[in-house]
Amino acid sequence: MIYSRLEVKNISKSFPGVHALKEVSMSVQKGEIVSLVGENGAGKSTLINVISGQIRPDKGELFLDGKHVRIETPTDAVLLGIGLVPQELNLMPQMSVAENIFLGTKKLRSKLLRNIDWKSIRADAEKVLDKLGMPMDVTQHAGRMSVASQQMVQIARALCLGADILIFDEPTACLTLKESGRLLTLLKQFREEGKSIIFVSHHLDQVIDVSDRVFILRDGANISSIQRDGFSVQRLIKDMAGEEVTQSQILRREVDSEPILKVDGLSRAREFNDIHFTVNKGEIFGVAGLVGAGRTELISTIFGDRKPDKGSIWFDSETLTIRSPQDAISKGMGYIPEERRNFGILPTMSIAQNLTITFIKRLFRFPKIDRKKEVRIVKEYCDKVRVNMAGPNELLTKLSGGNQQKVIIARWLATDCKLLIMDEPTRGIDILAKNEIHHLMRQCADNGMTVLAVSSEMEELISICNRILIMHEGSQKGIVDAKDMTPEKILHIALA
Amino acid sequence: MNKKEFSPRAVTILGKLSQSTIGFLLLFVVLFGAILSSQTNNFLTAYNIGIIFKQMSFFGIAALGQTLVLIIAGIDLSIGSTACLSGIFFALCMTRTNMNPILAIVICVLIGCVIGYFNGFIITKLKLTPFIVTLAVSGICSGFVLVITEGHTISGITGNVLAIGQGMIGSIPIPILIFLFLTALFAYILKCTPFGRELFAIGGNAAAAKLVGIKVEQKTRLVYLLSGMLSAFGGIMTACRYNSGQPTIGGTWVMSAITAAVIGGTSMSGGIGTVIGTLVGALLMQLLSNSIVMLNVSQYWEQVMIGGVVLIAVVIDAVRTISRNKALASGK
Numbered sequence: 001m002i003y004s005r006l007e008v009k010n011i012s013k014s015f016p017g018v019h020a021l022k023e024v025s026m027s028v029q030k031g032e033i034v035s036l037v038g039e040n041g042a043g044k045s046t047l048i049n050v051i052s053g054q055i056r057p058d059k060g061e062l063f064l065d066g067k068h069v070r071i072e073t074p075t076d077a078v079l080l081g082i083g084l085v086p087q088e089l090n091l092m093p094q095m096s097v098a099e100n101i102f103l104g105t106k107k108l109r110s111k112l113l114r115n116i117d118w119k120s121i122r123a124d125a126e127k128v129l130d131k132l133g134m135p136m137d138v139t140q141h142a143g144r145m146s147v148a149s150q151q152m153v154q155i156a157r158a159l160c161l162g163a164d165i166l167i168f169d170e171p172t173a174c175l176t177l178k179e180s181g182r183l184l185t186l187l188k189q190f191r192e193e194g195k196s197i198i199f200v201s202h203h204l205d206q207v208i209d210v211s212d213r214v215f216i217l218r219d220g221a222n223i224s225s226i227q228r229d230g231f232s233v234q235r236l237i238k239d240m241a242g243e244e245v246t247q248s249q250i251l252r253r254e255v256d257s258e259p260i261l262k263v264d265g266l267s268r269a270r271e272f273n274d275i276h277f278t279v280n281k282g283e284i285f286g287v288a289g290l291v292g293a294g295r296t297e298l299i300s301t302i303f304g305d306r307k308p309d310k311g312s313i314w315f316d317s318e319t320l321t322i323r324s325p326q327d328a329i330s331k332g333m334g335y336i337p338e339e340r341r342n343f344g345i346l347p348t349m350s351i352a353q354n355l356t357i358t359f360i361k362r363l364f365r366f367p368k369i370d371r372k373k374e375v376r377i378v379k380e381y382c383d384k385v386r387v388n389m390a391g392p393n394e395l396l397t398k399l400s401g402g403n404q405q406k407v408i409i410a411r412w413l414a415t416d417c418k419l420l421i422m423d424e425p426t427r428g429i430d431i432l433a434k435n436e437i438h439h440l441m442r443q444c445a446d447n448g449m450t451v452l453a454v455s456s457e458m459e460e461l462i463s464i465c466n467r468i469l470i471m472h473e474g475s476q477k478g479i480v481d482a483k484d485m486t487p488e489k490i491l492h493i494a495l496a
Numbered sequence: 497m498n499k500k501e502f503s504p505r506a507v508t509i510l511g512k513l514s515q516s517t518i519g520f521l522l523l524f525v526v527l528f529g530a531i532l533s534s535q536t537n538n539f540l541t542a543y544n545i546g547i548i549f550k551q552m553s554f555f556g557i558a559a560l561g562q563t564l565v566l567i568i569a570g571i572d573l574s575i576g577s578t579a580c581l582s583g584i585f586f587a588l589c590m591t592r593t594n595m596n597p598i599l600a601i602v603i604c605v606l607i608g609c610v611i612g613y614f615n616g617f618i619i620t621k622l623k624l625t626p627f628i629v630t631l632a633v634s635g636i637c638s639g640f641v642l643v644i645t646e647g648h649t650i651s652g653i654t655g656n657v658l659a660i661g662q663g664m665i666g667s668i669p670i671p672i673l674i675f676l677f678l679t680a681l682f683a684y685i686l687k688c689t690p691f692g693r694e695l696f697a698i699g700g701n702a703a704a705a706k707l708v709g710i711k712v713e714q715k716t717r718l719v720y721l722l723s724g725m726l727s728a729f730g731g732i733m734t735a736c737r738y739n740s741g742q743p744t745i746g747g748t749w750v751m752s753a754i755t756a757a758v759i760g761g762t763s764m765s766g767g768i769g770t771v772i773g774t775l776v777g778a779l780l781m782q783l784l785s786n787s788i789v790m791l792n793v794s795q796y797w798e799q800v801m802i803g804g805v806v807l808i809a810v811v812i813d814a815v816r817t818i819s820r821n822k823a824l825a826s827g828k
Contacts, residue, residue: 305707329709343707348700348767349693357697358708360690368688411708 003066005030005196006051006082006165011060013046020046021057022221028165033187033197035207038217039240039487040291040456041427044200047217048167051198052084053077083163085154087170093143098125100142101156128156132186148179155186166190167198172206173292184210202290204233204495218242233495241458241487251442251464252482257281259314260450261419263302266311271297272474275311279419284441284451286465286482288458288490294474295454296338299421302452303335304328316418329358334412336405338423338454344408345396351407352378352392358415381410385440402433409440413449420444422453426460438464458487470494518761521776528783536790544786546669552782553675554737556775557730558746559753560682561612561723563774566757567686568716569699569766570619570626572723575753576746577637578611579731584641586732587650587741590657597657605728611637612724616717634750641743651740661736671733675775678726682771695719699766751806756781758809765817781805 004027013021021043028034036044049055051062053071062069064080071077077084091100102121125138134152136145142153151171158166168187172180180203187197187210201207207214208231216223216239223239261279266272272294279285287295301308304325313320315331325335337343346354355378356363363370363377378392385406389399396404405425412420425441426434441451441464455461461468462485470477472494480493533540558575565572582604589600611633618629663670686692697705698712706712727746735741758764759780760773784805788798 303707324711325707326709326711335707337704337707342701343703346697346700346704346708346767348763349696353693353696357693357705357710360693364690367684369690369693 003063004028005032005065007063007066008047008051009061009063011047011050011057011062013050013055013057013059020220021050022219023060024217024220024222026215026222026225028196028198030196031191031194032212033191033199033210035199035201035211035214036217037201037204037207037214037236037240038223039458039491041219042217042240043220044217045169046220048084048169048198048200051077052082052167078161078163081163082165082167083158083161084167085151085158085169085171087173089147089150089154091142091150091153094141096139097129097136097142097145097153098122098138100153101125101128101138101160103157105161124160125156128159129153132156132159133182147174148176148183151175151183164194165196165198167200169200170202170291171199172201172203180206202292202495204236207236208233216240237488237491237495241491251438252284252466253442253445255280255282255445255466257283260316261302261452262314264312264314266298266301266308266313268297268301268306268309270474272301272471275469275471275476277469277476277479279450279452280466281450282445282448283466284445284453284464286461286468287452287454287471288456288461288468289471289477289494291456292473293471293494295471296423298471299423299452299454300335300337302328303333303421305335329415329417332418334358334415334417334420336408336412336420336422336425338427340401340404340408340428345404347395347397349396350393351382351387351389351396351399354396355381355392355407355411355414358411377414381414382407384413385410386436400429400433402429402437405429405433405437406440409437413444417449419450419452422451424455425453426455426457434460458485458490462487462490518770518773518776521759521761521773521780525776525780525783528780528787532783532787532790539786539790542667544790546667546672548779548782548786549672550669551786552778553669553671554730554734555746555749555752556675556756556778557678557733558723558727558749559756559774559778560678560771561726562750562753563757563760563762563769563771564682564686564695564719565626565723566754566762566764567695567699567766567769568719569702570716570719571630571754571764572612572615572720573627573630573750574611574615574634574637575723575727576749577634577641578608578724578727579734579746579749580641580743581611581637581731582608582728583731583735583745584644584650584741584743586735587653588644590653590655591650597655601657601729601732604732605725608724608726608728608731609721610724611728612721613717615724616720619720620713620716645741645743647743649740649742653735653739653741658736658739661733661738671737674733679771679775686769686771691715696767699763699768701767751802752778752781755802755806755809758813759805763817764810764813768816777809 007027009025010023011021012023024043024047036047038044046055050057053074053076056072062071069080071080098121122138129136129152132152132155134149136149142150171183175183184206187199190197199210212228214226214236216236218240226235257280259278260281263275263277266275275298287299289295297306300306302313304323304327320331346357352374356374360369363374375392382389382392387403387406389403396407426437441453445451453465462482465482467479468482468485469479470490470493478493538544558579562572562575585607586600586604589595589603590597615630615633618624619626659670660674661671665673694710694715697710698715702712731745734745756777757769757774760770760777762769762773781802784801785798788795788801
């Protein structure tokens, strides 16, 4: 019996509120390139984090050459020959290339003095990089190099640590076409050398180009494994999106009204380019795309948190020259950011204080903040969005993620804004709270508010939006009517 | 949480104790006072109590400003030298010119405002760490003091203005009244005004504060300005107390002010704090240094004791932060 170089069997992992992996299995042979594909949130990252020892699974086993192994820490993974080239490169920017490559290992000149043998470290580093076809000065600082060179350093590090199972997480996301091509050639070269490669990517053409097999994940579960002769973009997209779109309740409602927001030729270098769209009053307008499409950058530019290089934003009968979020808020915009913990909540403040912070000045009646009125408003809006809480003076951080998100939404409802911009409004919250938030978004729009929502969940956008802007790698791929859409069609348009 | 290791048991016990910081502190102050008065005859005299309160008033005023700065997750290491520079200028105005004392006070407080605003300007515009910026500014200010005074005291301040440093209304020293008034004023500002709310928001999460429309940079500059202003006023009061501008004014204030604030429940990581707590913290510290005198312990022990108290305060703060982060993590 021939064993796989690496085999993952029935891995499950839950995070609070999310079942990230459900009984997932996959394997990779010696001298094989295996790709992992799936939509955002399908569980790819969780799976490779399990393999590289950064997350411990709740259940399941790992085998190397048929032998059962336990990988509990990243060090375990390294010792077993598993190397990860992460999406977010983790080089030390102020250290030299050679130091970065040999980080964590020690080459000593003398056992007694414990001094590092720099000469041989530099020579070895040069040798490895030459072999990778990327000779460079190994004494320069890693932080000053291009992304592509940094990635080579990262690969060199994995090789020097003795890895023969290499995991690449979205390695081509930040590379130019030419650099991507070179990387793919390198992957094939590794395959010839008998290494095992796990390749995670949204670029289906690249996946088809290099892979021997493709594993498709959806909602944390294995959907299919396709052999090389069965590859086609169509097939992959179908499996990624799922055929039976779990018909979540359609909350779409037609509107027929004048525009409230017009975005014209908006661009920001390296983020998004020449975006045009118009949102009508009372509409829920979606923005779809895969990670790195520039969606968050686009909407935070509209909100004034970033400045556009080119293009104009027209909102509510005037062309805006927004320079800051406060301007946007005073014009009647609200913003719910993607990472709630880092950009949404005020962690040292109570639920009430978090809710009223955007309009606290309105509650000030000399000489003090009208606490009675504040409590009344907080009660009213917390009831409206149905926050499950002990009392408004509790710390916001004591609530569950879903309830925190509801408070953040209530904040903008109470502020009485005209346009609410939401970035991944339901990320990381459980299914029940998710449905409630969808209904809330619907309610907002029914009450005359306009909603601009970014989401990675295509089903979500299809079920609540009127129209959807589809982006891919910073460019606009189209604006579609949500009622004609399926997740599959959106992927087609994005990746076409 | 891998950097700071406390046993979970210690965290829960200490965490509970620190829940109601001010009540706990007051209890401690009373207990400590009771022990002192049982050991000595002249602790619980009106004179001694007056001295304790009076001494804490001067650095206490600067500590109020420091509390605001800590609440927005900053730190101001220049309060002592700002106080000193303003005090010296005030002494110069009062001894070398015939300036109206009120005008002199206004000018010297403005000097503090300018220094504070400069701190805030550099920190917000160049996005530098408050620690380094205020340390450098502190060096510049104390340098100027030496350039101006060459190390000598500028003495000979006379007139009614001395009342703000040594006068009495009835049997209560005026510095105490000023300190209590300012404490009440800033307690009101923090608790009852939108500006106060915004400071807590900035300290808790500046990125989120910006996205809810708070002018984070503008408020930050304002807070450093207030800190400079309060320190300058404290420095002027000190000059009035001693009839002279001494180059040593404010020498220990930075440490005392931060300690008082942290003991009083203000978090070094921002977003949490009260000025009432700072007042009680300052009281506790003054009590400690008074006890050294009362118990006839060598003055040199005072530094050791204050250092120890700082350490305890910082540990309490760390424990509080850990238990808060735990709550944050479980809220996900």
